Amino acid sequence: MKKLMRGLIAAVVAVLMIGGAAPAMSVSAAESSDTNLVDAKAAVAIEPTTGKILYAKNASSVLPIASMTKMLSIELVLDAIKSGKINWDDKVTLNNAIWELSQNRDLSNVPLRRDGSYSVRELYDASLIYSANAAMMLLAEKVAGSQEKFVSQMTAKLNSWGITDAKIVNVTGLNNSQLKDAKVPGTDDNAENEMSAKDMAQVAQHLLKDHPEVLKTTSIAKQTFRKGTSDAIDMENWNWMLKGLVSYDKNLPVDGLKTGTSDAAGDCFTGTVEKNGMRIITVILHANGDAKTRRFDQTKKLMTNVLENWKTMTLAEAGQGIKGYDSVKVNRGQSRTTPIAPSTKAVAVVPSNSSKQSLQYTYTPAKGVKKNTVEAPVKKGTTIAQLEVSAKGDNLGFVGSSASEGITLKTTKTDNKANFFVLIFRGIGDFFSNIF
Known part of the structure; x- marks a missing residue:
């Protein structure tokens, strides 16, 4: 039991150290290698x-x-x-x-x-x-x-x-x-x-x-x-x-x-x-x-x-989903998920030798979106997240508001709240699905 407690404390300390160190990395731009x-x-x-x-x-x-x-x-x-x-x-x-x-x-x-x-x-x-x-x-x-x-x-x-x-x-x-x-x-x-x-x-x-x-x-x-x-x-x-x-x-x-x-x-x-x-x-x-x-x-x-x-690389046209970041879960919605996409053409600026497979994404949910889930009803055009895109190994960052905004992902459809009976039967289905 003591070993378990020491392990948990060490894990918590490590997380706090990581959490405390992260903001310092974004205070100033990294230097170019040359x-x-x-x-x-x-x-x-x-x-x-x-x-x-x-x-x-x-x-x-x-x-x-x-x-x-x-x-x-x-x-x-x-x-x-x-x-x-x-x-x-x-x-x-x-x-x-x-x-x-x-x-x-x-x-x-x-x-x-x-x-x-x-x-x-x-x-x-x-x-x-x-x-x-x-x-x-x-x-x-x-x-x-x-x-x-x-x-x-x-x-x-x-x-x-x-x-x-x-x-x-x-x-x-x-x-x-x-x-x-x-x-x-x-x-x-x-x-x-x-x-x-x-x-x-x-x-x-x-x-x-x-x-x-x-x-x-x-x-x-x-x-x-x-x-x-x-x-x-x-x-x-x-x-x-x-x-x-x-x-x-x-x-x-x-x-x-x-x-x-x-x-x-x-x-x-x-x-x-x-x-x-x-x-x-x-x-x-x-x-x-x-x-x-x-x-x-x-x-x-x-x-x-x-x-x-x-070079510039087009990731998606306006309204077109980006693979891996093309939907959000809707709690109590008529549909369980709703599609999301950039509201304008999504472009990343990356080293000339980059491919789409070599990119890394930082997904930041908007206020009110928790664990990639939003509460119904959700209107078309609701901002869901910001997606920052960079090439692996690139740590030069961004200037200005772009540093925190990145690519804005919004809902492309309205998802109204499901009625009482739909939620009841959905809950029953989920219950038995979890059992089996």
Whole structure:
């Protein structure tokens, strides 16, 4: 008896140790085996639809991000346009602090007049194509009324995405010391925005999902600001991987997203490309090397490697069941089981040498579903579970909400509650079936 009790206690302790250790494994992304592939302080590559991490090097370390900040700022601007809070043709005027900043041509800026007014559209284009700092600040004030309120909105947006360790002190990504009187009150004089490569990829993921039209602007290599006026200035996109610019590669049709440069951040770049039916997002933080193109050189290596070594695999069409996960038990239902299937096309992103037989599945029942059983009545379209799919041996994980959601499985039929007599006879049948 004592031996039995000791065995039970040991088993319980082992289970508790396993249960306690599991969450720690998902705190940060695992490192890729070939971390030497990218010569930078940190890097990550993801597939944005699923959030699958395809490469990770120091991806969870919080580092300066410079003007890549503007992707988050533009997300909020496009949110405001989408909701009707502001319009593309709305005019924006300057205050003294932003006007003075706009005159500093050592920073990325387009020429702005103190008494001028500018449309949301032209400020938006200048912010994305030329990384114009004063233009971005004008948009922030148009949306929120002040830089301070806009920064609060930026932080709130990140928190809503589960990003809680970023530091946001301004809307542009400049070091606060460069903003002078335009600095957000109460922020450190020498602070600048910081975020991990993994979280930066998640910002880009949300931007493309929420506002895919942003690619129409981020893919513009050259454009003239205020064309036909005395203030006209040619804007060449700082993303030199676009067609017609110095780091263009015909094998990588890059169409975004945003560069960033500062003394603390070094040369950074969040890029995106779609090829062979798969879009990827890459983030390079503080690229190393002597060449002026170092961030693009490292991005090219990363994009090429990922596109060669990963692929998308269709597991099922919308409404089509996935073998082994195609039904759920219904307690007291007219039918004992009801079919379940993904509500949209189910796609997994896996290494290029993967087959369906080599995949592993993690099935997580939804709230109210216990032991793969749901109580009747159950309506068509009820969420039953999330199915996370990966290749065996792949431990890189996911970013953002995709990490917990995976493929959503829903009921494809309604199963009403069985009547009293059906349940009585079913119970009798089960009783004798269990006896024999």
